[in-house]
Amino acid sequence: MEKSQYFLFRTKDIHSKGLVGNFDFPDIDSFDIQIHVTLVRSHKKNIPIKEGFYKRFVDAAASFDYIAYASSDTYDLSFRIVRFPISDSSYECIVTNLPSDEFP
Template identity: 35%
Template sequence: MLTKKQTKAVKAHPDIYKFVPSKSTFDFLDLKEHLYYPISFRVVRFVLLDGTYETVITNLSDTDFPPDELRSIYNMRWGIEPR
């Protein structure tokens, strides 16, 4: 949960809340209406043929997109996007 608040509750739970400094631009937090911004993602790491790793961060479901499927999708992407 992202927040710009610095309450005792926020500071006491760094495992739940991540503080976004006021000087950081993040339009989804304005401290008047939207005090918290829920965010979730997963990190997936693949071993490449040369033994190195590639790490991707995604919000795609692990049920619908298991690691092998995700790797295939990203492999297709690199064929059309410059690195």
């Protein structure tokens, strides 16, 4: 994202304990939604988070160059989560920063 490059990757479905398991999703099977996340590296309660953003903690073991561990700094991310059927009983879930107007 820092280099203005697009990404798209598969992730576990929304009902698993994977990357996208803790967001609020629409009550429908297929969707394409925009998610906004603020990354933090401190457990302090007074770190301001923008309205409509999810707060996610980045552990010390995770490599992340944009915020020093234990800092009160934040890093905002926005991306889409797209879920669609691949059979009668299973779904594919992807995370991307591609603009939604790229797809008809």
